[in-house]
Amino acid sequence: MDLKTKYFKxxxxxxxxxxxxxxxxxxxxxxxxxxxxMEYITAKEAAEKWNISQRRVQxxxxxxxxxxxxxxxxxxxxxxxxDKPVDARIKTKPENQR
Numbered sequence: 001m002d003l004k005t006k007y008f009k010x011x012x013x014x015x016x017x018x019x020x021x022x023x024x025x026x027x028x029x030x031x032x033x034x035x036x037x038m039e040y041i042t043a044k045e046a047a048e049k050w051n052i053s054q055r056r057v058q059x060x061x062x063x064x065x066x067x068x069x070x071x072x073x074x075x076x077x078x079x080x081x082x083d084k085p086v087d088a089r090i091k092t093k094p095e096n097q098r
Contacts, residue, residue, distance in 0.1 A: 015073065018072055018073055039079070039080040039081075040070075040077040040080060041077075041078050041080050042076070042077075042078070043057040043058050043061065043075070043078065045078075046066075046078045046082070049084075050084040052084075057076070057078070058076060060085050061076045061078065065085040066078055067079070067082060067083075068082055069082070
């Protein structure tokens with residue numbers, strides 16, 4: 001078995017593990033680059049927490065408006081302490097122009 005095939009098999013096992021883990025867990029923990037433990041929630045849980053649709057949460061993650069959101073295959077891992085992004089359609093006027 002050549003080196004390329006060996007790494008390909010290891011990569012496929014890793015992807016299969018991540019998909020299994022994401023599919024079977026709604027609340028999971030992932031180690032960050034600094035090896036500190038961070039808690040993540042799914043897009044479905046964030047939607048319930050923020051009272052918006054699951055698809056809207058996914059769009060906000062794709063736009064980069066949810067700080068710390070990471071895409072794992074087809075699922076989003078959102079930090080548990082992440083705040084709901086402010087609606088970009090609403091523009092507030094300065095206090096002196098009201």
